[in-house]
Amino acid sequence: MSEIQQKLVFSILQHLTEVSAKAPEGVDVESLEVAIQCLGQAFSMDVADEEHKKQYAIGSPLEHIFKYGLALDASEDSPISGLIKKALDTAEKNPIKSREEQIFEEKFQKYLTTLTEKGFFTGTEPGSQEYNDRVEKARSRLKEEEEKANKVRMEKAEEKKAEGNALLRENKTDEAIEKYTEAIELNPYNAIYYANRAAAYTSLRRHDKAIEDCKRAVTVDPKYGKAFSRMGLAYFSLGRYHEAVHAYERAKELDPDNQSILQSLEIAKKKHADKVAEEGGGHGHSHDAGHGHSHDGGHGHSHAGGTPDLSGLMNNPGIQNMVNSFQS
Template identity: 35%
Template structure:
């Protein structure tokens, strides 16, 4: 500890000297004095203790002197020269034929352990195979399966991603990745992994099933948000209008229930961020004014005030203005 304490005492002396000679601005001196005290306490160095100072001091040298000597020495030997540059790490050697053969034996051992549900032992075998031949995507993919079997899905995700990095066309790795991310509850990423696998192997039933399951778990708000964030040309045709009506109707049902074609719960609608975003868009471009001036909507509201009940979804969608709004929302355009 004494050498470290010598260094600490030299630092404290340097900082005190900087305060005395005006190197440190007046406004910063108090903070520096507190720092000096904390440094001394942390290393049990008391610069006011003459006995300790006699033992630890490097005088007549100072920290500044030592630093200057180091810089001058460095300049003399040529700092940054090729001789002083750190050696470039050598590229890992390619596995030999013997390495690959032994790695295959370890893979077979790992597969046997997987069949026996000895997952930790399987992981150990696959890890040894990877050490011998890190260029084989199968070993990472198999270890990902073993990790998933132990419910260690984060580790499985990393291995599946490494397998894809080694061999982007190794289809099974996409299934491992999608499964692990699905188990972690990241359904968007799971769907993306399954989808990439299906693109490589369109006939793979497991990948298609995984994709279907992942897409089914994606929240409806995510789908709606995606459609609103991707501008599309509406074209005003019947297909676009149909998509708009269906999309808005589904959205309202999701937001408020609205069973039997009725209106959704108003509190749920106003608490939904997506509906608030739509309302702000309508207010910004005059859409709300057009809706409020709509005679058909005014008649519906008068009926409600007189106790006639809320209008149904079918009744709302029969109005051209509401149909136009629905078309714009469903097609991804701002109202």
């Protein structure tokens, strides 16, 4: 990517982050945050990183530049308009490559250097048909080698996941987390690994970490419903019922017949309603019992600060089903 392209991507990320923070009406903020994470991961950029700001940030907001560009476009005779169009034409001839393509090209250039040193191109002139044919042959060979190596990594990652699942069943949760982490390092593009590690974090009541992993999972695979349901459980366990409802609703959209999700969604909705009623009434009681009990028959008292009593929640069949279905 050229420097201009990098700065453009960074400006877009900054703009989307600002929109997300303002949460305007009609914008699905959580989906927008997932999009920002996807773009940041694809281009290896983080708008909060000070080094990235120094390297890519520009002086003016993207919205101002866009408005200025529209004004210039309306003036066909403007001298600078021609310069801008020329720059855009240049950018079109050098399209942005994905992160994976960039990594492969970097490896390929090193591979070509090694082949040149070994005499692979001896007797050919750069730019000649023979030379270009050998370059393409080298590219095909490297792709084949990369595919084989990638297959080995994927198989190893699956082994680590299976080991993690076995350890989690034995309640060796910390060790299970280590195995899931190893699987992620081998293949960071598998949503199941993040979701399984989230399940392990949940069992340790490290719910913030579970939420982080669930967000990573849906960044990799936005249609992975189990990650949304586990995100809902983590939010619920922190007493963040509104966010739990939102996560469960997304899970329901992806798996509408899952009874565990449907039950958990209803529980979260009722707990959210109780919390709203408490905050509105100022009496500290839920609306359905009048004595500070939860909706499930008085077995799920809330502690101060809105954090639920997990021992009571575990008696609920919806939550039990969620726990039983932790491992993918």
